[in-house]
Amino acid sequence: MSSSPPFPLLEIRNVKICYSGIPVISDLNLSVRTGEILSIVGESGSGKSTLINAVMGLLGSEGHVTKGEIFFKETNLLSMTPEARRRTRGPEMGMVFQNHASSLCPIRTIGAQYYEAVKAHRKISRDEVEGLAAALFERMNLKNVSRILASYPFELSGGMSQRVGIAMAMLLEPALLLTDEPTSALDVIVKAMVSNELKKLRKEKGTSIVMVTHDIGLAAILSDNIAVLNQGRLVEYGATSSVIIDPQDDYTRELIRAVPRIVKR
Numbered sequence: 354m355s356s357s358p359p360f361p362l363l364e365i366r367n368v369k370i371c372y373s374g375i376p377v378i379s380d381l382n383l384s385v386r387t388g389e390i391l392s393i394v395g396e397s398g399s400g401k402s403t404l405i406n407a408v409m410g411l412l413g414s415e416g417h418v419t420k421g422e423i424f425f426k427e428t429n430l431l432s433m434t435p436e437a438r439r440r441t442r443g444p445e446m447g448m449v450f451q452n453h454a455s456s457l458c459p460i461r462t463i464g465a466q467y468y469e470a471v472k473a474h475r476k477i478s479r480d481e482v483e484g485l486a487a488a489l490f491e492r493m494n495l496k497n498v499s500r501i502l503a504s505y506p507f508e509l510s511g512g513m514s515q516r517v518g519i520a521m522a523m524l525l526e527p528a529l530l531l532t533d534e535p536t537s538a539l540d541v542i543v544k545a546m547v548s549n550e551l552k553k554l555r556k557e558k559g560t561s562i563v564m565v566t567h568d569i570g571l572a573a574i575l576s577d578n579i580a581v582l583n584q585g586r587l588v589e590y591g592a593t594s595s596v597i598i599d600p601q602d603d604y605t606r607e608l609i610r611a612v613p614r615i616v617k618r
């Protein structure tokens with residue numbers, strides 16, 4: 354008996370995305386299996402954030418998917434009601450925003466926002482949420498849990514805020530984690546540590562991760578597959594080893610050439 358391959362967790366089919374009628378993504382096809390790490394690489398303005406915001410249903414009032422389908426667990430997200438879509442955000446799909454602090458309410462503490470994020474989907478006490486946050490903060494090398502939980506978003510540095518954002522998205526153990534430049538504000542050591550934690554998350558929980566990044570070097574270390582976007586079009590897409598070793602597109606070659614190398618003398 355022949356068995357057909359499992360349906361991907363996420364499948365983007367022939368998608369076109371416009372802001373106020375102006376197309377920024379065209380004819381885009383991508384899929385992500387359970388437990389896969391996919392990096393979406395490209396220069397500023399190539400449409401990386403637009404694509405993951407479309408998956409999350411967070412394009413804003415001007416942005417629309419005008420063509421195609423986005424399947425998550427075999428359901429077309431684009432035909433779901435706004436309420437059903439809202440329920441998928443958090444427990445099914447988590448998002449780490451490029452600027453995490455600005456995605457939070459500025460006048461409420463991190464602890465209060467953590468508690469609410471979990472309470473909206475699960476019956477849980479404040480102490481239990483703090484326990485979960487403490488374990489995740491430790492993994493992210495964030496010291497002084499109570500101080501962070503008592504802080505307001507503006508009181509955290511960029512690097513702390515990014516790690517708090519990753520921990521917050523991991524709290525509900527989503528099947529799919531979408532991350533927008535998750536390590537851009539981190540120094541080299543913390544960047545390596547956060548990258549390791551993302552890998553561990555995939556290994557331990559089978560989480561699928563879509564990582565948007567400018568950094569094809571980081572994509573090469575972390576991901577199974579790489580998609581390269583240039584001006585809203587997919588110019589290269591495949592297994593990380595083939596994209597890095599044998600890129601077919603000039604733009605991908607340029608991105609790879611731009612990665613600094615450490616030369617041992």
Ligand SMILES: Nc1ncnc2c1ncn2[C@@H]1O[C@H](COP(=O)(O)OP(=O)(O)OP(=O)(O)O)[C@@H](O)[C@H]1O
Binds near residue numbers: 397413
């Ligand atoms: N809300 C919006 N309204 C109108 N145009 C937008 C909006 N958001 C993004 N764009 C445009 O869509 C295009 C893609 O932007 P997007 O932010 O997705 O690119 P990106 O690859 O993520 O860039 P970066 O790496 O700088 O974040 C750009 O031309 C941008 O100006």
